[in-house]
Amino acid sequence: MDAPAIVELKDIWVSYGEVPALENVSLSVFEHDFLGIIGPNGGGKSTLLKVILGLIRPQYGSVSVFGQSPEQARGHLGYVSQRYLFDRDFPASVWDVVLMGRYSRAGILRRYDDRDRAEAEKALAIVGMLEQRGKQIGRLSGGQQQRVFVARALVAEPRLLLLDEPTASIDSTMQTEFYDLLEGLKDSLTIVMVSHDIGAVSVHVDKIACLNRQMYYHGSKEITPEILEATYQCPVQLIAHGTVPHRVLREH
C-alpha cells in the first residue's frame, strides 16, 4: 500500500479540562479502508472522530485529512453522529433531512436544485428509505432514523464516511441489514466506524483499531474474535502504532 494516507493523525493529545481523552494517538487511514475503532466507553472513540472532523482541536499533535486541515477537508467528509434525535416533534420530514446533506454541495444562499433532489432520491433508495420520504423524521424508529442519517451523509458524495456507533439504537435484525448496507458501500468509499460492538465489527470491517485513550492499532484483514478479545482487554499502555502494527497484535 504505497498510496498516501487520506487521514494522518500524529501524536494527538486531547483532554477535557483535567480529564485526558486521547494520549499520544497516531492513526493512518488509507483509501478504501473499512476501519473499525473499538474500545471501552470513555475511551475517546467519539473524540477521535471529532478530531478528524475538526469539531475538536487537539492540544498537541497534527491532523491532516486529504492533505488539508480538517476544516478545509469537510467537503469530502460524511458524518453520522452517535446522538439520537432528542426532539421527536421536530418539524422536518425524512426528505428535508436528507436534502440537508446537499448543503456542502449547494453552498450558502443557493437553493437545492434538481441534481440535489436526484442525489437525495438515490441515497434514500440505497438505504431503503425512499418510500418513507414524506414521514416526519421523529416518528421513525431508531434504526430507520439511522438509515436516513446515513443517506444524509451519502448525498454529500463524501470520499470518507465517519460513523459513530451507528448500530447503537438498532435492534439486532436491523443491525445485520445495516452492515449489509455498509458492505455495499465500502467499494466506493473509505469508512471509519466507531463501535463498542466487537462481534459485529470483527465480522464486517477490514481493519481494526483498539482505543482506550491510547491507540492499539491493527492493520490486518485476518481478524479473529480471539485477537479482538485480547486487544480489547489490553491494559492502558502503548502496544503499537506506526507502519506495521498488526505483527505486534499477533504476538499478543
Next chain:
Amino acid sequence: MPGTANRPWYGTAPGVEGTLTMLEALQYEFMRNALIAGLLAAVACGIVGVYVVVKRIVFISGGIAHASFGGIGLGYFLGINPIIGALFFSLASGLAIGGIIRRTRLPADTAIGILWAVGMALGVVFIALTPGYAPDLMSYLFGSILTVPFSDIVLMLVLVAVIIGVVAALYKEYLILSFDEEYGTVAGVPVERLYLLLLAMIALTVVVLIQVVGMILVIALLTFPAAMARQFTHNMKTMMLLSVLFGFLFTLGGLWLSYELKLPSGATIVLLGGVTLALSLGLSWLRMRYHRTRRVA
C-alpha cells in the same frame, strides 16, 4: 401629549369606551393602525417564534426582551423615541448573550439572567436620571396596541421586511441550524454567524412586539403561536404560516375581547393565546390517550 392624563395606562381607546362596536371603531385611524400593528406583529412572531420554539431558546428571547428596557430608559434620557433606544439595546443584548454563550464557559442561563437584570436596571436608572415624568412608560412595559403612532408602524414594517428577507434567503441554512448544529458545522454552514443573526432577528421581533403586548409579555407571542402551529404540521414552512395565522387570531381576538370587556389589550391578547394553547394541548393529550387505550383494548 395633551389628553393623556385621563387615559388609563393600559391603552383603552380614548373616548370611545363602550359607545361603539368594534366595526364602527375601525373607522378610526388608531383602530386601523392597531390592526396593521397586530398583523405585523403576527408575521414577525410567527416566523421567528418557530425558530425560538424549535431551537428551544425561549428564555434567551425573554432575556433580550427584558434587556431592551435599558434602551427604553436611554430613549427617555436622550429625548429620542424610546423604541429606537429599545432597538439598539435589544440588538446589543442579543449579540452579547450569543457571544457569551458561544465563546465563554459561562452557562447560558447565567448569561441570560445577567443581561436580563442589568438591562432592566439600566432602564430604571436612565428613567430616574431623566427630569420630569416618563409618559407612556407603562405602554412599553405592558403594550398599547391602540396608541401605536404611524411612524412606529413604518418602523415595524421595515423590521418585518428585514426578517422575511433574511428567513427567505437562509431558510435551508436555518433548517440545518435548528435541526443539528454539529452536522451543520461539519457541512460547512457558518453556524456561529447564523446563530448571532438569529438572535438579532429575535431582537428585531422584540421591538415589533413591544408595541403590541409590551416587553414583559413579548415572550408569550414568541412562543404561543408557534407552539400551537407545531401540533398541526411537521413541515417548517407550514408551521410558520400557521403560526402567523394563530398570532394574528390571538392579536385580533385579544383586541376585540379587551374592547368588549374593557381590559388591558396586551394582557388580554396574551391570556387568549395562553388559554387557547392550553386547551389545544389538552385536547391532543386526550386524543392520544384515547387512541392508546383503544389500541390496548
